Amino acid sequence: MRFASLASIDIKNKADWQDRFYLTFDVDWASDEVLAYAIDMVEQSGVAATWFITHETHMLSRLRANPLFELGIHPNFNALLIGQAEKGEDHCSIIKRLLDIVPEAKTVRSHSLTQSTHLLNMFVELGLTHDSNVFIPWHAGGELYPWQNWNGLTRIPYCWEDHVAIITNRFDLDGVCAAKGIRVLDFHPIHLALNTDSIERYEKAKPFQRDWKILCNMANKGDGVRTSLEILLSKGAED
Numbered sequence: 021m022r023f024a025s026l027a028s029i030d031i032k033n034k035a036d037w038q039d040r041f042y043l044t045f046d047v048d049w050a051s052d053e054v055l056a057y058a059i060d061m062v063e064q065s066g067v068a069a070t071w072f073i074t075h076e077t078h079m080l081s082r083l084r085a086n087p088l089f090e091l092g093i094h095p096n097f098n099a100l101l102i103g104q105a106e107k108g109e110d111h112c113s114i115i116k117r118l119l120d121i122v123p124e125a126k127t128v129r130s131h132s133l134t135q136s137t138h139l140l141n142m143f144v145e146l147g148l149t150h151d152s153n154v155f156i157p158w159h160a161g162g163e164l165y166p167w168q169n170w171n172g173l174t175r176i177p178y179c180w181e182d183h184v185a186i187i188t189n190r191f192d193l194d195g196v197c198a199a200k201g202i203r204v205l206d207f208h209p210i211h212l213a214l215n216t217d218s219i220e221r222y223e224k225a226k227p228f229q230r231d232w233k234i235l236c237n238m239a240n241k242g243d244g245v246r247t248s249l250e251i252l253l254s255k256g257a258e259d
């Protein structure tokens with residue numbers, strides 16, 4: 021099982037990305053303890069990963085120290101959509117603020133997967149080369165592959181997301197592992213820390229997201245998001 025980071029994808033080089041696994045993490049303002057927990061898991065397995073960053077934290081230097089890790093950005097446009105943006109804020113300023121924190125970013129996934137023609141063009145204008153804003157579940161059938169957008173952006177679909185596994189209560193990755201083509205998975209550090217198995221557990225824990233001890237006590241001990249990743253990483257280690 022081979023892992024790589026998203027920005028390494030060259031659509032012309034199918035042999036390189038075909039049948040590879042791509043771990044991605046939407047950081048979603050996780051506390052440093054929660055983020056460290058996720059980083060520990062991936063580093064212990066020595067595999068590549070892409071981290072979509074939401075905020076400044078000293079954990080960025082730890083991520084940058086690992087040559088297998090790539091840092092992308094995870095802009096949140098929701099305040100614009102619901103009319104609660106700060107005065108003068110627009111999509112461009114939201115992306116630029118994140119690029120100030122992660123100037124090396126080449127990849128982007130929007131929080132809530134917000135996208136539009138205008139946003140896709142803005143990504144390119146601001147130097148981003150790859151996006152992963154399209155979710156096509158592995159069970160939709162067919163072979164997934166990245167493609168080049170009309171403006172040159174490399175678009176990379178992803179086929180598994182922890183939040184969807186929680187909603188559907190399906191944590192095995194057998195279907196994903198058996199799927200053909202490119203396989204991009206999306207995890208959130210908070211769901212690793214909680215080993216989330218239900219939306220109820222997540223909602224109950226939400227007020228304590230920044231209290232590591234309470235979170236640990238609220239973590240699920242059965243099958244959940246963390247056990248899914250553990251199984252995948254153990255398969256990666258077999259190679």
Ligand SMILES: [Zn+2]
Pocket residue numbers: 046048094130131132
């Ligand atoms: Zn998000």
